[in-house]
Amino acid sequence: MTHKRVEVAAGVLLRADGAYLLGQRAPDTVYAGYWEFPGGKVEPGETPAQALCRELDEELGIRVTRLRPWLRREHRYEHAHVRLHFFEVVAWEGELDDKVHSALAWRRPGEAAPEPMLPANGPILKALRLPRMMGITQAAQVGVDAQLAALERALERGLRLVQLRERGLDPAAREDFACAALARVHARGGLLLINTDAGLAQRIGADGVHLPADRLMATCTRPGFEWVGASCHSRAELEHAAALGLDYALLGPVRPTTTHPGAPALGWPGFAGLAAGLPVPVFALGGLGERDMEPARDAGAHGIAAIRGAWAAAE
Numbered sequence: 001m002t003h004k005r006v007e008v009a010a011g012v013l014l015r016a017d018g019a020y021l022l023g024q025r026a027p028d029t030v031y032a033g034y035w036e037f038p039g040g041k042v043e044p045g046e047t048p049a050q051a052l053c054r055e056l057d058e059e060l061g062i063r064v065t066r067l068r069p070w071l072r073r074e075h076r077y078e079h080a081h082v083r084l085h086f087f088e089v090v091a092w093e094g095e096l097d098d099k100v101h102s103a104l105a106w107r108r109p110g111e112a113a114p115e116p117m118l119p120a121n122g123p124i125l126k127a128l129r130l131p132r133m134m135g136i137t138q139a140a141q142v143g144v145d146a147q148l149a150a151l152e153r154a155l156e157r158g159l160r161l162v163q164l165r166e167r168g169l170d171p172a173a174r175e176d177f178a179c180a181a182l183a184r185v186h187a188r189g190g191l192l193l194i195n196t197d198a199g200l201a202q203r204i205g206a207d208g209v210h211l212p213a214d215r216l217m218a219t220c221t222r223p224g225f226e227w228v229g230a231s232c233h234s235r236a237e238l239e240h241a242a243a244l245g246l247d248y249a250l251l252g253p254v255r256p257t258t259t260h261p262g263a264p265a266l267g268w269p270g271f272a273g274l275a276a277g278l279p280v281p282v283f284a285l286g287g288l289g290e291r292d293m294e295p296a297r298d299a300g301a302h303g304i305a306a307i308r309g310a311w312a313a314a315e
């Protein structure tokens with residue numbers, strides 16, 4: 001049986017400590033007892049953002065004062081074909097006064113979520129585990145020792161996601177550097193992805209691979225790592241990353257950069273237009289640093305990826 005598509009708005013309420021809110025569906029609903037993000041169906045004449053503000057007022061008794069578009073994902077249930085518009089809700093007024101759920105629970109991104117979870121939400125929980133800042137290595141440019149020292153400083157400051165992108169190192173030096181970087185990143189509980197070289201990622205036990213755009217477009221099935229991402233410069237590339245079920249995409253350059261001279265800069269409106277409405281978290285890239293996190297997330301980015309900007313913050 002085919003169903004008309006139902007538009008749904010769902011809110012990831014984020015506390016200052018990074019915890020997010022889940023609600024357990026009441027006994028008299030479809031999927032009773034399953035956990036969900038608070039929200040509900042978009043009514044005729046409403047935008048998804050308006051629907052979410054109404055639902056959070058009705059369900060939780062709060063007035064949303066700041067929200068950001070995040071991910072959009074379609075799922076076919078036996079009872080409905082839903083298109084879920086997920087927003088991050090970062091500020092609200094009023095105390096939580098739940099009127100519809102059996103229970104509420106706050107969870108930090110690393111903690112196990114309560115079970116059972118609505119089936120459409122698995123990738124959303126995985127996206128919440130993805131750190132907001134990605135550092136991309138440049139050991140071939142600055143030297144292996146200087147890059148490892150910069151990596152240690154950045155891990156100390158809280159960096160937990162690193163992409164090793166070292167086309168300029170010969171294979172033996174790249175493998176030595178990758179092992180040294182992986183030990184440091186794993187000592188802090190972070191994730192290390194290897195650009196292009198899936199064999200190297202496999203040998204050293206890295207967390208995943210990162211595909212350059214040409215590799216992405218030549219790839220028909222998701223590589224078999226826990227974390228797989230790709231570099232994108234167009235909507236077609238972003239949609240291919242989404243179709244492969246990748247865990248993130250990088251999109252840029254947002255500003256002109258010395259690493260990609262001559263590439264036209266997107267600016268935040270250009271970034272927001274290309275990144276909107278995707279199921280895959282998108283990092284903004286190109287001339288950015290941690291100070292750009294707020295404008296990036298307001299433009300729909302999951303976070304920021306940086307080469308120079310990731311290592312320079314404390315210098």
Ligand SMILES: Nc1nc2c([nH]c(=O)n2[C@@H]2O[C@H](COP(=O)(O)OP(=O)(O)OP(=O)(O)O)[C@@H](O)[C@H]2O)c(=O)[nH]1
Pocket residue numbers: 008009010029031035036037038039040041042075077080082084118119120121
């Ligand atoms: N609120 C919410 N709904 C979700 C999530 N994930 C997900 O698949 N859905 C699906 O989206 C639809 C939302 O329907 P709902 O029953 O909450 O809608 P509603 O509040 O307007 O209730 P109503 O049916 O009584 O009017 C359901 O099919 C639900 O399974 C989620 O995280 N939050």
